[in-house]
Amino acid sequence: MAIKEGIRTGGRSARVQESVHAAVRALLIEQERDDLTVPMIAARAGVTPSTIYRRWGELSALLADVTLARLRPDTDPADTGSLRGDLVAWAEQYLDEMTSEPGRNMMRDFISSGCSSQCASVLRGQLQSIIVRAQARDEQTPSTDHLLNLIVSPIVYRTLFAEAPPSVEQIHGFVDLSLGR
Incomplete structure (x- = not known):
């Protein structure tokens, strides 16, 4: 599933994105990528799993988005x-x-x-x-x-x-x- 288009880039949306991206980057340092789950990332980021699913749809889209930001x-x-x-x-x-x-x-x-x-x-x-x-x-x-x-x-x-x-x-x-x- 593609990363959702039309998401606002400032305010709360930007803070959520940065928090989730930071959680993914930190978790990737601590463990294997195959062990990552959306609930684990959500807990680290301080958001609900539904927030991640609503924005990214699935784990692979989130990982791609984090990578794209680094790319x-x-x-x-x-x-x-x-x-x-x-x-x-x-x-x-x-x-x-x-x-x-x-x-x-x-x-x-x-x-x-x-x-x-x-x-x-x-x-x-x-x-x-x-x-x-x-x-x-x-x-x-x-x-x-x-x-x-x-x-x-x-x-x-x-x-x-x-x-x-x-x-x-x-x-x-x-x-x-x-x-x-």
């Missing part, structure tokens, strides 16, 4: 001075994050919760900032969807479903392919 970058992707360099640096970091156990769990949470479009939106924003920077340097740039299809998609697929995640050399190949090289 949103505080800074723009690294600026290496070229589109290829920026994409390689970004893709290597993305590979590193997604092949970690928390990264794999995050992808599973997004898939099972139906919240994957929100994750794609964050990725689009990161790639778009790389594209805008390259355009300011008068470099030819592909679309964000092109980069999602040729760089992000194979990383996600190979991380979740293949025998092994892609290698760094393969990532460089994905970037080169996306740039028509």
Whole structure:
């Protein structure tokens, strides 16, 4: 189930969200994620389980929302001075994050919760900032969807479903392919 749209972002709603997110983060430090339950999180957050179910619908959507909040970058992707360099640096970091156990769990949470479009939106924003920077340097740039299809998609697929995640050399190949090289 997707995270509920139209929830007010300020006041009590914001306090509840932060309290629940903090409870999830704290509980994940103390125990395995498979042992988490909505009543356990609600008790830690000081809310009723129905509050969590009303807002997130199910545990996987809540876990995806907590992960999405962490996924949103505080800074723009690294600026290496070229589109290829920026994409390689970004893709290597993305590979590193997604092949970690928390990264794999995050992808599973997004898939099972139906919240994957929100994750794609964050990725689009990161790639778009790389594209805008390259355009300011008068470099030819592909679309964000092109980069999602040729760089992000194979990383996600190979991380979740293949025998092994892609290698760094393969990532460089994905970037080169996306740039028509």
